[in-house]
Structures are given as structure tokens and as C-alpha cells.
Amino acid sequence: MAKELTTRAQDYSQWYNDLVIKGELADYSAVRGCMVIKPYGYALWENMRDVLDKMFKDTGHQNAYFPLFVPKSLFEAEEKNAEGFAKECAVVTHYRLIADPNNKGKLMVDPEAKLEEELIVRPTSEAIIWNTYKTWIQSYRDLPILVNQWANVVRWEMRTRLFLRTAEFLWQEGHTAHATAVEAIAETKQMLNVYADFVENWMAVPVLKGVKTANERFAGAEDTYCIEALMQDGKALQAGTSHFLGQNFAKAFDVKFSDQNNKQEYVWATSWGVSTRLIGGLVMTHSDDEGLVLPPRIAPIQVVIVPIYKGEEQKQVLDEKVSEMVKSFKAAGIRVKYDNSDHARPGWKFAEYELKGVPIRIAIGARDLENKQVELARRDTKEKAAVAMEGLTQTVENLLVEIQNNLFERAKKYRDEHITKVETWEEFMQVLDTKGGFISAHWDGTAETEDKIKELAKATIRCIPLDNPLEDGKCVLTGNASTQRVLFARAY
RNA sequence: CGGGAAGUAGCGCAGUCCGGUAGCGUACCUGGUUUGGGACCAGGUGGUCGCAGGUUCGAAUCCUGUCUUCCCGACCA
Numbered sequence: 001m002a003k004e005l006t007t008r009a010q011d012y013s014q015w016y017n018d019l020v021i022k023g024e025l026a027d028y029s030a031v032r033g034c035m036v037i038k039p040y041g042y043a044l045w046e047n048m049r050d051v052l053d054k055m056f057k058d059t060g061h062q063n064a065y066f067p068l069f070v071p072k073s074l075f076e077a078e079e080k081n082a083e084g085f086a087k088e089c090a091v092v093t094h095y096r097l098i099a100d101p102n103n104k105g106k107l108m109v110d111p112e113a114k115l116e117e118e119l120i121v122r123p124t125s126e127a128i129i130w131n132t133y134k135t136w137i138q139s140y141r142d143l144p145i146l147v148n149q150w151a152n153v154v155r156w157e158m159r160t161r162l163f164l165r166t167a168e169f170l171w172q173e174g175h176t177a178h179a180t181a182v183e184a185i186a187e188t189k190q191m192l193n194v195y196a197d198f199v200e201n202w203m204a205v206p207v208l209k210g211v212k213t214a215n216e217r218f219a220g221a222e223d224t225y226c227i228e229a230l231m232q233d234g235k236a237l238q239a240g241t242s243h244f245l246g247q248n249f250a251k252a253f254d255v256k257f258s259d260q261n262n263k264q265e266y267v268w269a270t271s272w273g274v275s276t277r278l279i280g281g282l283v284m285t286h287s288d289d290e291g292l293v294l295p296p297r298i299a300p301i302q303v304v305i306v307p308i309y310k311g312e313e314q315k316q317v318l319d320e321k322v323s324e325m326v327k328s329f330k331a332a333g334i335r336v337k338y339d340n341s342d343h344a345r346p347g348w349k350f351a352e353y354e355l356k357g358v359p360i361r362i363a364i365g366a367r368d369l370e371n372k373q374v375e376l377a378r379r380d381t382k383e384k385a386a387v388a389m390e391g392l393t394q395t396v397e398n399l400l401v402e403i404q405n406n407l408f409e410r411a412k413k414y415r416d417e418h419i420t421k422v423e424t425w426e427e428f429m430q431v432l433d434t435k436g437g438f439i440s441a442h443w444d445g446t447a448e449t450e451d452k453i454k455e456l457a458k459a460t461i462r463c464i465p466l467d468n469p470l471e472d473g474k475c476v477l478t479g480n481a482s483t484q485r486v487l488f489a490r491a492y
Numbered sequence: 493c494g495g496g497a498a499g500u501a502g503c504g505c506a507g508u509c510c511g512g513u514a515g516c517g518u519a520c521c522u523g524g525u526u527u528g529g530g531a532c533c534a535g536g537u538g539g540u541c542g543c544a545g546g547u548u549c550g551a552a553u554c555c556u557g558u559c560u561u562c563c564c565g566a567c568c569a
Contacts, residue, residue, distance in 0.1 A: 004504090013563085032561070084569060124569080158493070158567055165568075218569040226569095241569070308528050347529035354529095365528060375528075 005355070007289045012233045013161075019283055020162045023292045023356050033160035033167030037276070040356065043300035045170065045276060049150065051202050051298070052172065052274070055194050061146040061174060068152075069119035070128045077127060078252035084219020085123045088156040090167075092119040121154045126220065126245070126271060129175045130253040137177060137267060140259050144187070145177040163280035164237075164492050171275035177267045179257065181246070184268035185223075188244040191272040192225040195240035203278065204295040204408035205229050205285045206415045207239055208438070208487065210463025215450050218271075222246035228462045228487070230415045231284040234436020236462050236489035239281050242272035280492075285411050286380075292357030293379055295407050296400040302335040303396055304353045308346045308365030315340065318364060325362075328393045334400070354379060359403050360396060380406050421485070428476050428488075432457055438489045442482035444475035453477055459488045 005022065006014040020026050025041030037045065053063070069092060076082040096113035100106040122128065133145060150172045160166050174191060178184040192209060199205050207227035217224045221243040229239045250256070250266040259265050286293040296302050305325065307318040322338050329336040337358075339349055346363065353361055363375040374392065377384040380403050387395055418437025422428045431439055443449060443461065454460050456477075464486045473482045 017562095028561075030560080081569090088568075155568085159563095159565085212569085216569075221569080224569070238569090243569085306528095310527065314527095342527095345527050345529090345531060347527085347531080349530085350528095351530045363528065367528075 005289060005291065008232065015289070016280075016284060017162060019287055019292055019355075020280075023283075025279065025283070025292075026162050028162075031167075033157060035162050035166050037170075040300060041279065044279060044282075044294070044298060047298040047300065048198075048202070048278065049172070052194075052198055053148075053150075055198060056148050056172075056174065059146075059190060059194060061148045061176075063149060064147045065149055065151070066125050066128050066132065068122055070122050070125075072118045072120055074127045074131050075120045077131075078220050078249055080248070081124075081126055081220030085155070089123055090121040090154045090156055092121065122151075123153055123155045124271075124273075125149065125151070125153075125173055126175065126249055127253075130249040130255060130269070133175075133177055133267070134253050134255045137255055137257050140179050140257055143177055143179045143257060143267065144183065146174075146187075147176065148172055148174040161280070161492075163276055163283070165277070169276050171273050173271060173273040176270045177250075177255070178270070179259065179265070179268070181268050184246075184270050185244050188223070188225055188242045188270045188272070191270070192227065192240075192242040195242065195272070195274060196227050198274075199227060199229070199239055199278070200408065202295070202297045203282050203285075204297075204404055204411060205239065205281060206408065206412040208463065208465060210465045210468075210487065212241075212463060213447075213450060213461050213486075215447050216460060218243045220245060220248050221271075222248070225466075226463055228438075228489075229281050229285065230418055230437055230489075231281070231492070232414070233284070234418060234490070236438065236491040237277075237281045237284070238462070238491065239278060240272070240274040243270060245269035245271060286407050287357065290382075291355030293407070294357035294359060296359045296404045299357065299359055300335065301337045301353075301356070301358045302400055303329060303337070303360045303362060304349075304358045305336065305338045305362045305364065306346050306349045306353075307338075307340050308363055310366070314366055315342075317366075317369065321369060322364065325389075325392060329396065332393050332397055334393070334396060350377075360399060362396075378403055380410075419487070422476060423473075425476055429457060432459055432488075432490065436490070438462065438487045440485045440487055441476040442471075442473035442484070443486045444478050444480035444482050446480075449475060449477050449480075453488070457488075457490075459490050462487045462489050462491060 005018050008015045024038050025044065026035045026037050029036045093115055094109045094113045095115060096110040097107040098110040100108040136142060136145060152168055152170050154168050156167055157165050176187050178187060196207050196209055199207050207229050209227055212224040212226055218241060223244040225242045227239045229237045231237055247266040247268060249269050255267045256264045257267055283292060286295065305322055307315065307322060309315045309318055319340060326336055326338050350361065357379060359379050361377040368374050372389050373386045374389060375384055376387045378399060418435065419440055420431045420435060420437060421440045422431055428439060428441060450461055468484050470483050471485060475482045
């Protein structure tokens, strides 16, 4: 029987959950709020990770690894950062279990094994890293430090959703140290551009680059730059952030260096990260009611080949023919899977690989061998065509590029059509409730107005776009004078 | 943390009101026929019904407690 998928129109949230679980990206686990990332989903993450990792290294960064645990005294050193994360920290208080004398076969926490100082399971690593940088930095010659780490972090969220918000998630966090503010700001912007480049050109997800308002800023940052994407239900998703941390952490951890004039200066910092949340954004950007739709450049399987045969004899002929094709594909760097397993019939396989979002499917049977052709089906448009075996590898290479471009253009068109300029509060609410997407509106620049809008509309300022044109106007809520439009949306 | 729902075979569910020793679909195994959009026939395997206690001759079913998960909300760099 078919794996029943909920459609987007029926229940968008359920559709998303169905895709993640039935598409075998991830599954719920026995641990509240934590997911199991399954091999197919992890392969996707590995592809994303590998591309990003190369981009980081190409911009001069190195990987390192810091501890999972942060002593409480270090964690609280940068006050704003600590306060921002305090209410969602997992805390280790003991280090040993013993047999429970009142409950045979069960264990209990040994009250004798209480830690002198509690350990915070990192929700982010600024504290432990800056405490370390203190020992790495003495002179301007030690700067800059350009380090990234691939890690897991824990944020004890009250409400979780697969990939979008889980208690534990995988990410990378870059932490850099610089001699000047100018240099640190340049780094912050550079990494924002790296993220935008990756998300748009590899994931085919269009993003808006901008800077957060003070309210939405990372705890402990001077400025938070972000890329914002738009999902098919009209809600925005923060896809990545890059923070200019000023000297906040240097001061909190007393990290100084001697400059060329032997003067002691505090170090300037940045941090930047993207997480497995990107996978959630990917799913909600491209997928449809038949299942996942993955962009070719990061799809674990780019091409699946399904043989159609009657009897063992035909199968062997096909196996032989297809092995040549596979060899040619692999030589061209195409990630290909030949599924000649006998326990499922072709129709079942078609549906299965559509559900899993494989960009191209090739079906080949006796009929095709005779005509020296194959059936080529593309996942993004669901179009099927008979194409010649002659030059097939080139045909497939071209089609992969075309699909990649089509996905991006399709998503960008949708996104652009869902940026709406509004002038009045009535329009603001109407667009929000009926059309969704980003709303470009004037805002008087105060946190009070921002809070009020959040309360009234459940919409937040996603960002102030970079290179935002100045334009005199009136705040959409208060009518006060405003110098520029900002982007509002309901968000994940 | 507030509200709701659910825990019975790998997965999805019925049975619970009205107590009598567990069933359906799918998956899985065997054999056969099949194979161009989620095949069909036949025969099988698999669960002491989340956990603990109570009522009863007898509990998936009634009572008490407890644990867990999901959904909605609040919260969310």
C-alpha cells in the first residue's frame, strides 16, 4: 500500500513531519525533543557540511574542537550572553549513579557525587572558546584567529519540531578574533556572504541578507547579520547568522593583546553559525505533495536507475547495460544509484524515489534497449521524456544543472511575489493573515513599537535589509516618522 | 509551563463504554505467478496491550498512581 502523505493544503505541519519521517531524513527518538538523523538525512547533512567546510577553509579558517561542557562560572562571565541562554540550558550536577537500595535493579543519582561546580551543556561555545583564546593571544602577531568547530549543542526548548527546533542539534560555529573592529566587521560580513552563497547556489534557497534589530540580536552581540528565507506556507525562516561581537567577550574574559606600539588592547570578535535547521528550510522550500524535492548539488542520490524486466534473463541484460551507464555517470562525478532489487516492482520504486526527492529517475526496459533510449523523469516538474542512450551522461549532467536552476528560480519567484509593501496597519494585518510572506513597511525604529507589533500580529522584524534604500515615510503602527522600510514576517 | 491527544505485533490502527485470556491493514518469512506508476494467490512468523499497584474467580478493558511521546499555545539569539 502507498505511504500516505498529508498534503500541504490539509495540514502544512503534518505534511512537513510526514516528509521528514517517511522520506527517511530523521525520526523521533526516545529522548524528548531529540531526533535520530537517519542515514539518508545524514548523507544530506554531510554533503552540506563538506561544501561549507571547504568554503570556510577557502576563506582562511581552520577547524578545532572545544569541550561539550562549560563550567558555570565561565558561562556566566559574559552577562548578556548568559542571560539570553540561561532558561534553556541543560545542567550537569552529578557525576555518578549507584544502585537504588529501595528499588531493586534500578539506579539512582549518587547524592555523594555532587559536582563542586555545575557544568553547562553548551548551548553555544563563546564562553569556553574565549576562555581558551585568552591563553592563545598575547600579541597582534597572534591575530587574527580564524577557527570553526563542527559540533552538537543543546538548547532545552519547550516545544520542538524535527530539524527546525530540536533540543540537541548539529551545527558549525565560527569564532574569530581580530585586532580591529574594522577587520572583525569585515569578517562578519564575509561569512554572511559565504552563507548566502551556499544557501542560494547549493541549496537553491533564495535568501534576504540583512541585519537584526536590537530586540532580535544575538545575546552578547553588537550586531547580528542574518539570511532569511521564505517557506511555502508564508512563514520566514532564519537560515543563518553572523555576529559582530565587539569587545564584549574580550572584556568578559580579559583577552588583550599588545599592538605594534606595545599598547594593550581588547580583541574584537565575531561568531557565525548554521545548523541542521537548514535541512528543515530545504524541505519546506522545494518539496511538494508527492514528497521531498532535493536540489541536485546536495542530493545524496542525484540519479536513480530503475530496471524494468520480465524474467531473470532480461534482468541480466539490463544489469550489464546499466553497469556501463553507471560507470560513465560516476566518471562524470554524478551520484548514481542502480536499484535492481527484486523485492519491489517498478511502480513502487518510482513512488519511493519521488518521496525521497531524487532529482532524476531513469527507467530502462527491453523496449528501450531496442530503441537505444531510456525514460528520463525529472522530480521538480514531474516531466517524463524518452531520450537517446547516446550522450546520456551529458544529457543528465545538463539536466541536473537545469533542475538546480529551476528550483532556485521557482523559489525566488515565489519569494519575490511574497514581499509586499504596505502603508497602513489594516493592510499589514490583511496581508499577514491572507497572503503571508515578508511585509516591507515603515517602522519608527523603537523597540516599543516592535514589541507591540509582535504582540498584535505575532510578526517580528526579520531584518533590516543590507543596502536598504532610505525613504521617508510613516510607521505602519504609530504613524511616527520613519527613514526606511524593514521586513516583517511571522517566523519559525 | 498551560491546554489537548495518545501509548495494544516493526509501522498504522480497532477492541476499552458493557471484564471472560487479543484482532485488522501493512511490513516480514516460504512457495508460485508477476514486473512500463505503490502486484496477486496460498501458507506462515511475530504482542502476556507503557510501567507499578489495587478491585475481581478472572483485567488491554474498572480504580489509583506514575512514566513517556506527539499536537496547540506561551517561550524561542
